[in-house]
Amino acid sequence: MPHATVVLATLAALAACVLIQYEALVLTWKWVSRHRGHRRAKVIYAIASVIAMHVAEIWVFGVTIWLLLLWPQTGSLYGPQSAELLECVYLSAVTFSTVGFGDIAPVGPIRFLSATEALSGFVLITWSASFTYLEMERFWRADEMDSRRPE
Numbered sequence: 748m749p750h751a752t753v754v755l756a757t758l759a760a761l762a763a764c765v766l767i768q769y770e771a772l773v774l775t776w777k778w779v780s781r782h783r784g785h786r787r788a789k790v791i792y793a794i795a796s797v798i799a800m801h802v803a804e805i806w807v808f809g810v811t812i813w814l815l816l817l818w819p820q821t822g823s824l825y826g827p828q829s830a831e832l833l834e835c836v837y838l839s840a841v842t843f844s845t846v847g848f849g850d851i852a853p854v855g856p857i858r859f860l861s862a863t864e865a866l867s868g869f870v871l872i873t874w875s876a877s878f879t880y881l882e883m884e885r886f887w888r889a890d891e892m893d894s895r896r897p898e
Contacts (some may be wrong), residue, residue, distance in 0.1 A: 749820040753856045757863050760811040764804040768871050771800040772878050780881060787817030793882055797875045798890060805843045808864045815857055822855025842884050843868030 775796040779789045813835040814823040827834045838851045842864045853861045 749818070749822075750859070752818070753815060753821050753859050756811050756815055757860045760807050760860070761893065762864060762867045763807050763865055764867060764871060767800060767803055767807070768874060770873070771796060776843045776878070776882070790883070790886065793879060797879060801843070803873065804868075806836060808843060808860070812839060812853075812857065812860060813858065820856075822853055822857030824849035824851055825854050826868035832845075839864065844872070845869055 779793055780788055782792075794853050795801055809832070812837065813830065816823065816830040824830045824838065838853070838861070840850075841848050842847075842861050845865050845868060846848065847865070861863065
């Protein structure tokens with residue numbers, strides 16, 4: 748039963764993160780496309796949006812870890828003296844970003860969540876990088892077109 752609980756919680760967190768990612772990128776794209784301001788402001792907005800989106804996703808996984816740890820059969824954390832919320836968010840951040848310092852490690856069935864988070868973090872960060880690159884390419888093309896216009 749603990750394994751099934753971890754798998755279901757992992758799938759719920761993953762679905763929430765994909766939904767956050769999709770909706771945040773759509774909103775960011777709409778704002779950047781409609782905004783008539785300076786291109787640099789658009790870039791700052793886009794990058795800030797992507798970072799905020801990933802922080803929200805890290806919190807989704809961190810809260811999920813913290814909630815699972817309330818039921819000892821799902822596992823524990825090796826390293827910290829207690830599994831406080833911010834310790835779980837920290838574990839989530841180093842896992843999501845695939846940094847993995849190793850000072851905190853999941854033990855037991857909850858390892859499935861951490862392994863899945865590392866994979867999904869890599870995919871979601873790559874998705875954001877692709878979005879950012881495509882938007883920057885659009886800005887660069889617009890700059891090139893502006894520089895070719897006769898004055």
